[in-house]
Amino acid sequence: MPASPPAPRRPELLAPAGTLDMMRTAFAYGADAVYAGQPRYSLRVRNNHFGQLDTLAAGMAEARAAGKLFYLVANIYPHNAKLRTFEDDMAPVIALQPDALIMADPGLILMVRERWPELPIHLSVQANTTNYASVRFWQSVGVKRIILSRELSLDEVAEIRDACPDMELEVFVHGALCIAYSGRCLLSGYFNHRDPNQGSCTNSCRWDYKLHEAAEDAAGDVQACGGAPIGNPKDAGAVGTATRSALDTAQGLALGGGPRHLGGSKLWLLEEGTRPGERMPIEEDEHGTYILNSKDLRAIEHVQRLVEIGVDSLKIEGRTKSPYYVARAAQGYRRAIDDAVAGRPFDVRLLGELEGLASRGYTDGFYQRHSTPEQQNYLRGHSESGRSLLVGEVVGWDAARGLAEVEVKNGFGVGDRLEFVQPGGNTEAVLERLFGADGEAIQRVPGSGRRVWLALPADADPARPCFIARFL
Numbered sequence: 001m002p003a004s005p006p007a008p009r010r011p012e013l014l015a016p017a018g019t020l021d022m023m024r025t026a027f028a029y030g031a032d033a034v035y036a037g038q039p040r041y042s043l044r045v046r047n048n049h050f051g052q053l054d055t056l057a058a059g060m061a062e063a064r065a066a067g068k069l070f071y072l073v074a075n076i077y078p079h080n081a082k083l084r085t086f087e088d089d090m091a092p093v094i095a096l097q098p099d100a101l102i103m104a105d106p107g108l109i110l111m112v113r114e115r116w117p118e119l120p121i122h123l124s125v126q127a128n129t130t131n132y133a134s135v136r137f138w139q140s141v142g143v144k145r146i147i148l149s150r151e152l153s154l155d156e157v158a159e160i161r162d163a164c165p166d167m168e169l170e171v172f173v174h175g176a177l178c179i180a181y182s183g184r185c186l187l188s189g190y191f192n193h194r195d196p197n198q199g200s201c202t203n204s205c206r207w208d209y210k211l212h213e214a215a216e217d218a219a220g221d222v223q224a225c226g227g228a229p230i231g232n233p234k235d236a237g238a239v240g241t242a243t244r245s246a247l248d249t250a251q252g253l254a255l256g257g258g259p260r261h262l263g264g265s266k267l268w269l270l271e272e273g274t275r276p277g278e279r280m281p282i283e284e285d286e287h288g289t290y291i292l293n294s295k296d297l298r299a300i301e302h303v304q305r306l307v308e309i310g311v312d313s314l315k316i317e318g319r320t321k322s323p324y325y326v327a328r329a330a331q332g333y334r335r336a337i338d339d340a341v342a343g344r345p346f347d348v349r350l351l352g353e354l355e356g357l358a359s360r361g362y363t364d365g366f367y368q369r370h371s372t373p374e375q376q377n378y379l380r381g382h383s384e385s386g387r388s389l390l391v392g393e394v395v396g397w398d399a400a401r402g403l404a405e406v407e408v409k410n411g412f413g414v415g416d417r418l419e420f421v422q423p424g425g426n427t428e429a430v431l432e433r434l435f436g437a438d439g440e441a442i443q444r445v446p447g448s449g450r451r452v453w454l455a456l457p458a459d460a461d462p463a464r465p466c467f468i469a470r471f472l
Contacts, residue, residue, distance in 0.1 A: 008307050010341045011314050014071070014170065015330050018319040019049040023059050025323040027068050028423045028465050030334030034063065035102060036319065037073030038093060041086065042102075053092060060096050072098035075124035077105045087115060094119060100144065113142055120144040125172065130156070132163035139167050145312065146170065150177065154302060154367045158309045168312040173299040174329050174354075175317020177365060178205075204272075212269040212279055298362035300350050303336040324390045324409075324467050327421060328357050356388035356469055388419055388469035395451070397462040403435065403453040404462060412470045413444030420460045421467040428471075429457040 015026035017034035026034050036059065039051040050056045056072075063070040072093065078086065086108060094101070094116055101119055103109050104126035112119060122145040123129060123138050130149045138146055145168035148157060152171075161169060213225040269279035297317070299306075306314060314337065316329045332350045339347060354362075391412040396405030412418065414434050420427045435453040436442045445452050456462055 007343075008341055009310060009312075011307060011311055011337060012069075012170075013330065013333055013337055014313050014315040015326050016175075016316060016319040016321065017050070017059070017326075018321070019323075020055060020059055020062075022319075022321075022323050022326050023063070023070075025465060026326045026330050027063070027066055029327045029330040030423070031068070031316075031326075031330045033069035033071060033099070033313075034059075035071040035073055035315075037075075037102075038090070040089060041076050041078070041082070041108075042073040053096075056093065057096050060098060069099040071100045071102055071122065073102040073124070074108065075102055075104040075126050077126070078108065083107065083111075087111060102147070109141070109143070117142075122168075122170065123147060125149060132160045135160055135164045135167055135169075139164065144168055147172075147315070150297070151366050154305050154309070157306070157311065161310050169310075170313035170315055171306065171311055172297060172317055173303065173306070173314045173333060175297055176360075177295065177297050177363070207272055207274075209273070210271045212271060214269045214279075295361040295363040296359040297365045298351075298354055298359075299364045299367055300332060300336050300354065301346060302364060302367050303333065304340040304346055307337065307340040322390075324393070324421075325357055327465070327467055328354065331421070331423070331426075352387065356390070387472045389472060390467060391416075391418070391470045392452075392468040394456075394462070394466035394468070398453070399462075401453070402455060404456050404466070406452050406454060406468060408445050408450045408452060409448050410470070411445060411447045412468075413442075417471045419469045419471065420457055421469060422461060422464050424461060424464060425459075427457040427459045 012032045013030060014033045014035060015031035017023035017026060017036045023034050023036070036050040036056070038056075050059060060070045074090065076082070090112075099120065100122045101112060102122045102124050103112065104124035109121060109123075112121060121143050123143045125147045127138075127147075128149045128151075129135060129138070129146050130152060135146050147170040148160065150172055152160075157169070157171060271277075271279050303314065314333060316326070316333065318325055318329070332354050335347065336350055339345070389410055391410045392406040392408050394404045395407045397403075398405065412431070414431055416431050418429055418431050420429070431454060433455060434442050434445065436445075437451050437453075439453070442452070456466070460466060
């Protein structure tokens, strides 16, 4: 009787940690490891509590005690001034023994390999590794793990795994996407002199932009054609609709009175909301305009394939997000990984649960150029009732009254269908009673900045973390 094939390897679930609370939440909801950065040498200067050495030491100690891993990010491309301070600044940090250093710059990698040769190095996505020859090169200089470029398809990831079977591979599965090639964006530096590759990106791609139709005048200069600007893509996912509508409208225009045709493309002027009158020429072809707002990555439907490929780590982006974000994302991807390893089919309800997170709309990025019929059914058929809004977090428990104290994040009230999100599983219930801070019965709480009391469902555990979401 032939032996059954071995069970697929369980990949690591890697979550972001901008604060200790976020790290603890990630571990509670299923993450195997977290990553955090030193502000001066990583791409997250703002909202980064791990810039304080005592906080970083506490985080690493807690992770170690819990049997979890803590990776430290130092993935900038530094100018000379930062090279001169790097080793002295990093020495006390590396003395805390992070489980790996996530790096991108070859020079910094060389410095670390020379001074701390035993420290594992993971190659950042900022290095844009897109092929197995590059993986082999980095392996030859002592890099332990490669975080592959976001611009790869599933088939390309599989080809790299086949060609490099003894190298650890990591991929992003959830979070913000950059509108440039994995972080190589110049918009923030152009507008605000804050360099994305030095950790101070202002997310200029997310600002309010308008498109003006343009044409060349007799002198060859680009001039606006007049009329109202086309599109005002403030809302998530609106860019493609706005610009595509603009193109459709412009199709019937004569060359002299509308956008100039350049090999099937058109010429446009881009105006940023806080700089009226400053119109920058851009070109848009049949594939779209690429310097505007990207949708967020959500690849939970591809976890099963990534597990089958043998990817070692699945990574969630979002060090500046909230504990609720990391709780929901870690919980969803933990379930998807466990199902894939156990041979269970993908649970389409996970798509709906992730809809409750704030996002700019979702895309599966470059993983799959065209969805299969099965995937199309996933994306169209998941329950819209899965959409929800964070309304509170349990911060205390009164055993005598059997009530939980809730810090309110958004309005909710009696009669609302709530979801109680906990590490051990989620419970749904219709809220029947709600009490104000002084114990008085109330019908609704209008919004954040307040604390209220309510009863937890019978299946909920008051001793464990609990976020409360309201179904929309």
